[in-house]
Amino acid sequence: MRPSSSRRMAFVAVGLILIASHSFGQTRNITLEEAVELSLKNSKQLKLSQSNVDMAGLNIRQIKDNQLPSFSVSASYLRVNSPNINLKSSSSSDSSGSGSSVHVNQVMYGMASASVPLFSGFRYKYSLESAKYLQEASKLDAETDRQAVIQNAIMAYSNLYKAKKSVDLVAENLVREHERVTEFTNREKNGIIARNDLLKATLQESNVQLTLMDAENDLKITTINMNLILGLPEQTQLAADSASFEILKEAGNAMDWEQTALTHRKDMAAIAIRQKAAGSDIHVAKADLYPSVALTGGYVALSIPGFVTVPNAFNAGIGVSYNLASLWKTGAKIEEAKTRLYQLKTNEEILLDRVHLDINTAYYNYVLSKKKIEVYQKAVEQANENYRITKNKYDNSLVTTTELLDADVAQVQSKINYAAAKADAIVAYKKLEQTAGVIN
Numbered sequence: 296m297r298p299s300s301s302r303r304m305a306f307v308a309v310g311l312i313l314i315a316s317h318s319f320g321q322t323r324n325i326t327l328e329e330a331v332e333l334s335l336k337n338s339k340q341l342k343l344s345q346s347n348v349d350m351a352g353l354n355i356r357q358i359k360d361n362q363l364p365s366f367s368v369s370a371s372y373l374r375v376n377s378p379n380i381n382l383k384s385s386s387s388s389d390s391s392g393s394g395s396s397v398h399v400n401q402v403m404y405g406m407a408s409a410s411v412p413l414f415s416g417f418r419y420k421y422s423l424e425s426a427k428y429l430q431e432a433s434k435l436d437a438e439t440d441r442q443a444v445i446q447n448a449i450m451a452y453s454n455l456y457k458a459k460k461s462v463d464l465v466a467e468n469l470v471r472e473h474e475r476v477t478e479f480t481n482r483e484k485n486g487i488i489a490r491n492d493l494l495k496a497t498l499q500e501s502n503v504q505l506t507l508m509d510a511e512n513d514l515k516i517t518t519i520n521m522n523l524i525l526g527l528p529e530q531t532q533l534a535a536d537s538a539s540f541e542i543l544k545e546a547g548n549a550m551d552w553e554q555t556a557l558t559h560r561k562d563m564a565a566i567a568i569r570q571k572a573a574g575s576d577i578h579v580a581k582a583d584l585y586p587s588v589a590l591t592g593g594y595v596a597l598s599i600p601g602f603v604t605v606p607n608a609f610n611a612g613i614g615v616s617y618n619l620a621s622l623w624k625t626g627a628k629i630e631e632a633k634t635r636l637y638q639l640k641t642n643e644e645i646l647l648d649r650v651h652l653d654i655n656t657a658y659y660n661y662v663l664s665k666k667k668i669e670v671y672q673k674a675v676e677q678a679n680e681n682y683r684i685t686k687n688k689y690d691n692s693l694v695t696t697t698e699l700l701d702a703d704v705a706q707v708q709s710k711i712n713y714a715a716a717k718a719d720a721i722v723a724y725k726k727l728e729q730t731a732g733v734i735n
Contacts, residue, residue, distance in 0.1 A: 337526025
């Protein structure tokens, strides 16, 4: 005996309530573009990257400050123990060599000195050049991090969509399973079907309930992760826009993508600039082989009461210094700088190999993702038709309950796989763009 129309309407109402319960309250719809924008705005990784750029800028400022004049002032007041000072001079001493005795118990003096570096073996020129290169490289690193944040946001958005889609499809299936259990219960009471068939239907309903619990748990975790990425309150409920996964682009060919990567990858550009910085560091190391020249000046005021007063002793000149030990100590510094340059060149070769592999991996993953969509789309059509035919056969007692339940599971799973394949294809294409350095 089949359920009445009113009972079917009740089942539909129950289903709507179940589906609504999975919305977890007020839900905020968000597009893929909005998700990316929020992730860039609130990314902690990008804030850290910007701080590295700021640090590089401060390093440039420090180097420039070192070329500014240095100026120091000092003053002292000293109490002494009244030493006996015997001054002797040819004009004041007698033939016996005796001199005058002066008693001093305090000394006061003040000093001011200034120095302006004129030449330091080109250390300033190449240090500043290296610092500017490193600042530019840190900006490129920040751009690389920015692209990684975009890709991470897209992947999280895709996971959110897949998790919500799974919950919706499984919830719909649970409604259908509940209908079947109710129908089988009535049939079993009227002796139309065996109790074993009812138990199979009940068992499948329980399995679907467990599947729904897992899907809901995955959705909760995925939502928390998405909120962290977007900088939103943890309890914010999000819904991804399915339209973001409808349009797929042509794959092109792997060789073109690799050429794009060589010209657009920020990490490639950054390592090339760091090589220039390493070349400048070699010149900085060689600067120790040159003398340092500076323009100097100073002022001294001295007062020793009862003995001497010097109120205006000015001095100016040019100072030259040279550390002879640099002749045998600088060689290791120069070799160290050259080794760093060699390491960077080797890292560039390693990076080229990795780019080649990454591009091909991302390219063929995208090609595979597009093919999977076609396969899963056909699978959905086939699963729907299979379920329809199996249901008709079951109603005519031509197939077993197990076959009907299997057809039902295959239909739901095909829909979940198809929805996931579309989302995975978008993520795969964006990964290809990121690998080529052109994601936006």
